[in-house]
Amino acid sequence: MASEPATAVELEEEQRLVEEAQAGNLDSMRPILERYAQPLYGTVILPRLGDAASAEEVLRDTLATAVEKIGRFTWQGKSIYPWLRQIAINKVFDVHRQAKRSRRLADALVHEVPAETDPDSHADAQLMADQERRAHRVKIDETLDVLAERYRLAIELRLVQELPREDCAKRLNVTIGTFDVLLFRAVRAFRKHFGSDVPEETHGD
Amino acid sequence: MATKRDDDDILTGSVPSPEDEATPAERAHAKTFADLVDKTLAGRTPPAMSADDRALLEVATVIRAAAGNAELATAKRDALVESALRQAIGGKAVKSGAVTPIAKARARRAPWIIAGASLVVAAAAILLWFAAPRRIHVVDRAPAALQDNWKSRPADPLIGPISRDHAGDASARLDTIFADRLDGYRELRMRGGH
Numbered sequence: 001m002a003s004e005p006a007t008a009v010e011l012e013e014e015q016r017l018v019e020e021a022q023a024g025n026l027d028s029m030r031p032i033l034e035r036y037a038q039p040l041y042g043t044v045i046l047p048r049l050g051d052a053a054s055a056e057e058v059l060r061d062t063l064a065t066a067v068e069k070i071g072r073f074t075w076q077g078k079s080i081y082p083w084l085r086q087i088a089i090n091k092v093f094d095v096h097r098q099a100k101r102s103r104r105l106a107d108a109l110v111h112e113v114p115a116e117t118d119p120d121s122h123a124d125a126q127l128m129a130d131q132e133r134r135a136h137r138v139k140i141d142e143t144l145d146v147l148a149e150r151y152r153l154a155i156e157l158r159l160v161q162e163l164p165r166e167d168c169a170k171r172l173n174v175t176i177g178t179f180d181v182l183l184f185r186a187v188r189a190f191r192k193h194f195g196s197d198v199p200e201e202t203h204g205d
Numbered sequence: 206m207a208t209k210r211d212d213d214d215i216l217t218g219s220v221p222s223p224e225d226e227a228t229p230a231e232r233a234h235a236k237t238f239a240d241l242v243d244k245t246l247a248g249r250t251p252p253a254m255s256a257d258d259r260a261l262l263e264v265a266t267v268i269r270a271a272a273g274n275a276e277l278a279t280a281k282r283d284a285l286v287e288s289a290l291r292q293a294i295g296g297k298a299v300k301s302g303a304v305t306p307i308a309k310a311r312a313r314r315a316p317w318i319i320a321g322a323s324l325v326v327a328a329a330a331i332l333l334w335f336a337a338p339r340r341i342h343v344v345d346r347a348p349a350a351l352q353d354n355w356k357s358r359p360a361d362p363l364i365g366p367i368s369r370d371h372a373g374d375a376s377a378r379l380d381t382i383f384a385d386r387l388d389g390y391r392e393l394r395m396r397g398g399h
Contacts, residue, residue, distance in 0.1 A: 033286045047270040050263025063289035136271035150223040160272040181227040184235035189220040191264045
């Protein structure tokens with residue numbers, strides 16, 4: 001997806017497709033779903049679940065719900081993306097509730113972008129996704145900053161830059177086995193601090 | 206120095222400092238986790254793992270996603286969109302003329318194609334019956350090998366011996382077995398994108 005904001009032409013096209021779907025041709029939703037699947041997956045669902053398989057299922061359910069309920073959507077002169085994003089967030093919380101798992105990951109990231117989008121703002125999907133990704137990154141960096149330097153480096157090299165283990169070990173002047181221990185401890189330490197200032201029960205569904 | 210207590214309590218125990226010597230148990234667990242990260246980065250996250258490893262891997266995935274390292278492959282995206290459209294359209298009453306179902310024409314022709322193909326196969330079978338020599342060849346054919354994760358199998362190799370210290374972790378063990386079995390099911394269901 002291009003990082004440019006949606007043009008008026010793209011919004012017009014989106015509006016036409018939505019109206020077509022609301023008139024009964026649900027297959028006209030396909031280009032919209034294809035366009036927004038990646039930002040929903042990469043910036044809304046996966047960061048709140050941390051599991052690719054679950055995230056894919058939630059994405060599919062989100063898109064299916066959007067198609068089923070397109071009749072309830074009211075065009076307000078802005079992209080449909082905020083509406084899709086809200087459906088996705090609700091589905092994520094459903095997963096946490098059904099699986100009775102901790103909502104720590106979702107809660108840690110929920111403050112960054114308003115859950116309800118201001119109907120008066122003409123928010124563009126890509127701008128929203130970029131803003132959300134930046135907000136996540138800030139939250140991650142804040143947590144990394146409280147870790148020991150070597151733990152921060154281990155996470156930065158392996159999980160952010162995605163360098164092979166061998167290269168990470170060389171950069172830190174340790175054996176691969178020792179690097180594995182560093183990364184293991186680093187992720188444990190990160191988990192202990194990430195979202196630790198957010199009480200789990202503060203957000204309604 | 207990492208204590209035994211730390212090794213036992215991965216999620217809530219205190220984390221040793223980077224300079225502390227690792228115990229053999231911690232090294233082994235760290236290696237297991239490093240392998241899981243390797244596979245996840247390659248897009249092959251194993252479905253079966255301990256609850257502790259899963260919790261840590263979720264954190265690693267969140268870090269990667271925030272760095273923009275979690276892309277949805279185009280083929281996977283298209284399969285999910287198709288599946289969502291089918292799920293949505295299949296789940297509601299279709300008003301004739303109002304809704305354009307996906308592959309409508311294909312769906313309409315499908316029963317006739319199946320009926321026609323069945324008729325041809327039946328006719329060919331009858332012809333072969335009369336034309337074939339009256340000699341029976343017994344072909345010793347081995348059954349098609351099924352993948353291990355599609356077959357009924359004991360959970361012992363997955364769980365291993367249960368130490369007294371971990372006797373209370375039945376929930377985690379059930380999670381591991383369920384995830385392993387779900388993998389086979391998902392592989393069958395999602396194969397071909399459906």
